[in-house]
Amino acid sequence: MESLNPPPRSRQPEGCLVVAIRIPVRIVVLVLVVPVRMVWDALVVLGRFLRDTVFRPLGRALLWVGRALFVWPFVGLWRYVLVPVGKVLAWLATVLLVVPAVWLHRYVLTPVGHAAAWLARAVGAGLAWVYARVLCPIGHGIVRLLKGAGAVLAALGLGAYTALAWLGRYLLVVPARRLYTWVLAPVGRAVAWCVRGLGWLLGLLATGIGLALYWTARVLLVLPALALWRWILAPVGRVLAAVAREVGETLGHAWRVAGRISRAVGRALGTLFRWIFVEPVRWVYRTVLTPVGHVVRDAVLRPVAAGARAVGRVAREALTAARDTVRQARADFRRMLFGEPRQPAAVDRREPPARDTRTLGSSTTALTKD
Template structure:
């Protein structure tokens, strides 16, 4: 347990602080150590789970989401954008430029401008001239009527002003008297409230609540400090226990497993790799190479056979058509097995006949 920190010289501790510090720290330490150890175990398990399971799973899900969702959606978005631009935007732009704008400009704007310039403007000027004349007449009439009403209102206002001045003076004297009475009553009530409520409440706050608050604050501060010290001590104990368990696990499990792997499993696996797997791999590679060569040769033979069959069918069809319809005979094409100026024949090819078509027909 860490030693309690000494307070500054200018702030001496009270007897209450010294009396409750050690018991509180002991009790809190006993309660916090199991909680801290459980917390450290859970934190280590969570880190291991995140490192071995959640992070690879998150990367796999990210790759799957990008491959199965983002890429198809991006391709679909590009396709839809191209279709929208080709089928909607371009035709609408063409219609707007070559149909809507000319129709609006020459079918609506031009007639409206002509109507405004040659019809509405003259009519508006005429109406404005007529309204100006009528307004001048009404203004002359209103000036005369306003002058009469102003004289009447001036006389009435002077009379009302004299009456209001008298009433206001009387109300001011009455309000002053009422204010003095109310002020005296309020002063008396304030003094009574101060004596009956404020002084007892202040005494109760100063003599009762303030000492209790100081005591509660001291207890709370010491409990919080005890929790901090106990949490740090429990962390040291938890790390020590963890190191001990790690050493014990290595001695009981890790070291024997490593010895078995180095002395038994590794030599056996090396022997299997060198004496079994390597020959099997080489044999499989050779067999695959031979099978590939055989398949290639079979494919070439099948292609040559199919080409010969197609040539035979073509020649037979031509001879049949010539026998039915008639026509000059034609020389057969040179056989692919013979070359000009050479007697060498391809392997597996049938030599071409030496007798011409004329001699055969004769």
């Protein structure tokens, strides 16, 4: 298993400038950071105390108040008002809209639709019969008539068509082909050659202008910027980076040292507070209040508690005796007015006495009854 700690970074050799900067910077930063760290630790302790004693109880109280004012009324409104009203409205919508719509669809629209579909099928069948038995024969006859007329007209106009084709060939096609071959094609090639030459000349001119602009920009901008970066900005940046790195490391080191100092100061203050306040209070509680409390408990509280228990016991016994007396007097008065109550007749159920076990001789089953 690999270690969780990162491997230590290799220390690079440091120059005299880094060493000369590190010590005074660390001293100054430590002097400046220690008060800040102590104030920060004090604020952290105060914030934790306020969080545990003020903000958390206040947040719980505000949460309870928010629930009581916003959540519970809406829950009650939803549960006891909106849901019953919604159920009633749903029932009314079902009774007033859905059931009539289903009845209308089932007993009115469906039969009407079936009748309309049957009528449409009947009309379609009639139109198909008219198309197949009437229109198709008429159309076939018209087509045959037109074919015959076309054949007659073609036989009559064949000679005229041949003459017109010969005239069109020698009056239009042959002159147009010769014009394209001997005039338009050479002119087009010459124009294309001129355009290519002009493009080559423009490309050569653009290349020359681009090379000139490139070398001008290189000499006037790139080389000075490169020299500035290489001989000025890079060394200054390395020095500033070294200073910033050392300042950052120094701040981190000073923050850790200040934390240890703040922790030591806090522990010292805690020890001083314990010696000044806690230990005296504990000593007083242990050596004074505890014995006094024991004496008060043994000499006062326990006798008082025993007396109170005895008084309570006597009061309970007196109440019990009074209750029994009142019950007996009420029974005597009832007996005096109405006489002795009639006792129920005893019935032999052949059951065993109170806690005796059942035997075969005293069984009450039908098979073993005497």
